[in-house]
Amino acid sequence: MPPKNKLSDIQVPNTLKIYSIPLCHGLPDRTIYFRNKAFPLCARCTGTLIGVFTLPIYHMEIMSPSIGLIVLFASPAIVDAFTQLIGFRESNNKLRLITGFLLGASLSALIVISGKILVNMILNR
Numbered sequence: 031m032p033p034k035n036k037l038s039d040i041q042v043p044n045t046l047k048i049y050s051i052p053l054c055h056g057l058p059d060r061t062i063y064f065r066n067k068a069f070p071l072c073a074r075c076t077g078t079l080i081g082v083f084t085l086p087i088y089h090m091e092i093m094s095p096s097i098g099l100i101v102l103f104a105s106p107a108i109v110d111a112f113t114q115l116i117g118f119r120e121s122n123n124k125l126r127l128i129t130g131f132l133l134g135a136s137l138s139a140l141i142v143i144s145g146k147i148l149v150n151m152i153l154n155r
Contacts, residue, residue, distance in 0.1 A: 062123055073126035074107065074133075081134020088142040095139035103136035 054075040061068045062076055069076055088095040107129035114121045 060123065060126065062127065073123040074111070074130035077127040077130020077132075078107075078134040078137070079130075081131040081136075082138050084135045085138035085141060088139050095142045097143070100136045100139050100143075103132040103139070107133035 054071045056070070056072055058068065060072040060074070062073050063069070071079065087093050093099075110121050110125060110129045113119050
């Protein structure tokens, strides 16, 4: 793992930008390494991306999406990111990956709920 750098020393690679909006900070100390190669996203963003792939579980109603589930799954990522941001504690990549996964799963549930509401609105005109 590369040495920690100051946030001001980090440059977001152009490959992670869409229309000049960075998708991920890509900090080296918050990135997962596999066989000495860094993933293109940080641990939390990697977990979020993996978590989004839970969408079929909600869409096929293997697990019923709800607002309570969204709040439950999103809360750990919010708490982890906020407590780290204010300097209360330092997170680690394993925790970032897990909380990112839960955040991605909550986003999938939100997409399914929103889609169902939109379809009902269109069909019940």
